[in-house]
Amino acid sequence: MKTFAIIIVNYNCSDDTIETIESLNQHNSKLFDIFVVDNNSKEDDLNHLSSNLDHNVKLIKSKVNLGFAGGNNLAIQEILPQHYQYIFLLNPDTIIDDLNFFSVILEQIKTHNPDILGPMIRYYPDTDKIYFAGGFVNKFTGLTLMKDKKNNFDKYNNTENFTCDFITGCAMIVKRDVFEKIGLLPEEYFLYFEETDFCMKARNFGLKILFTPKTYIYHKVSTSIQYMSNTYIYYMVRNFRLFSTKYVTIYYKPIFYLYYIFIWVGGYIYLSLVNKNFEGVKYVMKGLFNQKYE
Numbered sequence: 001m002k003t004f005a006i007i008i009v010n011y012n013c014s015d016d017t018i019e020t021i022e023s024l025n026q027h028n029s030k031l032f033d034i035f036v037v038d039n040n041s042k043e044d045d046l047n048h049l050s051s052n053l054d055h056n057v058k059l060i061k062s063k064v065n066l067g068f069a070g071g072n073n074l075a076i077q078e079i080l081p082q083h084y085q086y087i088f089l090l091n092p093d094t095i096i097d098d099l100n101f102f103s104v105i106l107e108q109i110k111t112h113n114p115d116i117l118g119p120m121i122r123y124y125p126d127t128d129k130i131y132f133a134g135g136f137v138n139k140f141t142g143l144t145l146m147k148d149k150k151n152n153f154d155k156y157n158n159t160e161n162f163t164c165d166f167i168t169g170c171a172m173i174v175k176r177d178v179f180e181k182i183g184l185l186p187e188e189y190f191l192y193f194e195e196t197d198f199c200m201k202a203r204n205f206g207l208k209i210l211f212t213p214k215t216y217i218y219h220k221v222s223t224s225i226q227y228m229s230n231t232y233i234y235y236m237v238r239n240f241r242l243f244s245t246k247y248v249t250i251y252y253k254p255i256f257y258l259y260y261i262f263i264w265v266g267g268y269i270y271l272s273l274v275n276k277n278f279e280g281v282k283y284v285m286k287g288l289f290n291q292k293y294e
Contacts, residue, residue, distance in 0.1 A: 008091070009091075014045045020096075021036075034057045035057075035075045067187065068194055070190075085176060094219050094220070095218040105215065116167050118167030123218070123221060139249065141252075141260075161213070171219075233268055
């Protein structure tokens with residue numbers, strides 16, 4: 001049995017998905033199998049994807065859009081009985097350019113035995129900027145931090161691996177028995193914060209979450225969901241509240257609610273108005289009161 005089962009969820013982004021698979025094909029395929037979940041894409045996108053997949057890539061079709069967690073869970077449930085050692089969640093807008101990627105990951109697994117592992121993630125095509133360098137959650141506000149705004153690569157050249165609160169679902173490598181211990185990804189979020197919730201649950205079980213700066217991937221960022229679109233606004237407002245009310249301790253809840261209303265919600269209203277997206281304010285309110293997204 002191969003070490004890794006790689007899951008890529010496609011939703012109307014077949015060109016990106018195909019490019020991600022092409023980057024994987026540069027590596028030793030004896031280490032992994034690739035599973036692509038199509039989340040009910042448009043017919044043209046699905047046909048383009050199907051006609052460009054290698055015969056050794058397993059395509060799993062969903063009749064509805066299950067979101068990030070649901071799409072991954074569809075594949076995870078099929079994969080778990082096959083006894084891969086690790087399940088690797090990988091975004092369809094990523095490129096694994098480092099040809100030593102899997103050898104480095106295997107070395108980290110052998111040396112540190114993490115339950116959940118993630119590499120450094122760089123923006124693409126701005127590869128001199130860091131997108132992810134270990135995720136942390138503010139215990140007062142629930143705010144998540146995963147960027148190094150200084151883009152100090154020299155710092156990480158001299159830094160060993162370190163434990164953190166979460167690994168982004170953009171590139172998250174999970175030991176298979178983690179799913180057996182704590183369950184699948186939480187599907188109530190649909191988009192954003194589901195992998196953070198999953199990792200925080202794993203931490204509460206005493207599991208080890210490790211970030212390694214010793215290898216990297218590239219991430220195009222938001223090729224499927226545009227920044228500050230109505231979809232983005234709704235799920236960021238809604239899901240930050242769902243996540244934080246679950247993991248901010250009761251003693252800090254007053255601080256969280258002040259931050260949430262005046263900074264988080266207020267900030268998205270302000271950005272919507274500045275961008276002249278007046279409809280965006282409506283989606284802020286939908287997210288605030290957890291109304292159904294339309």
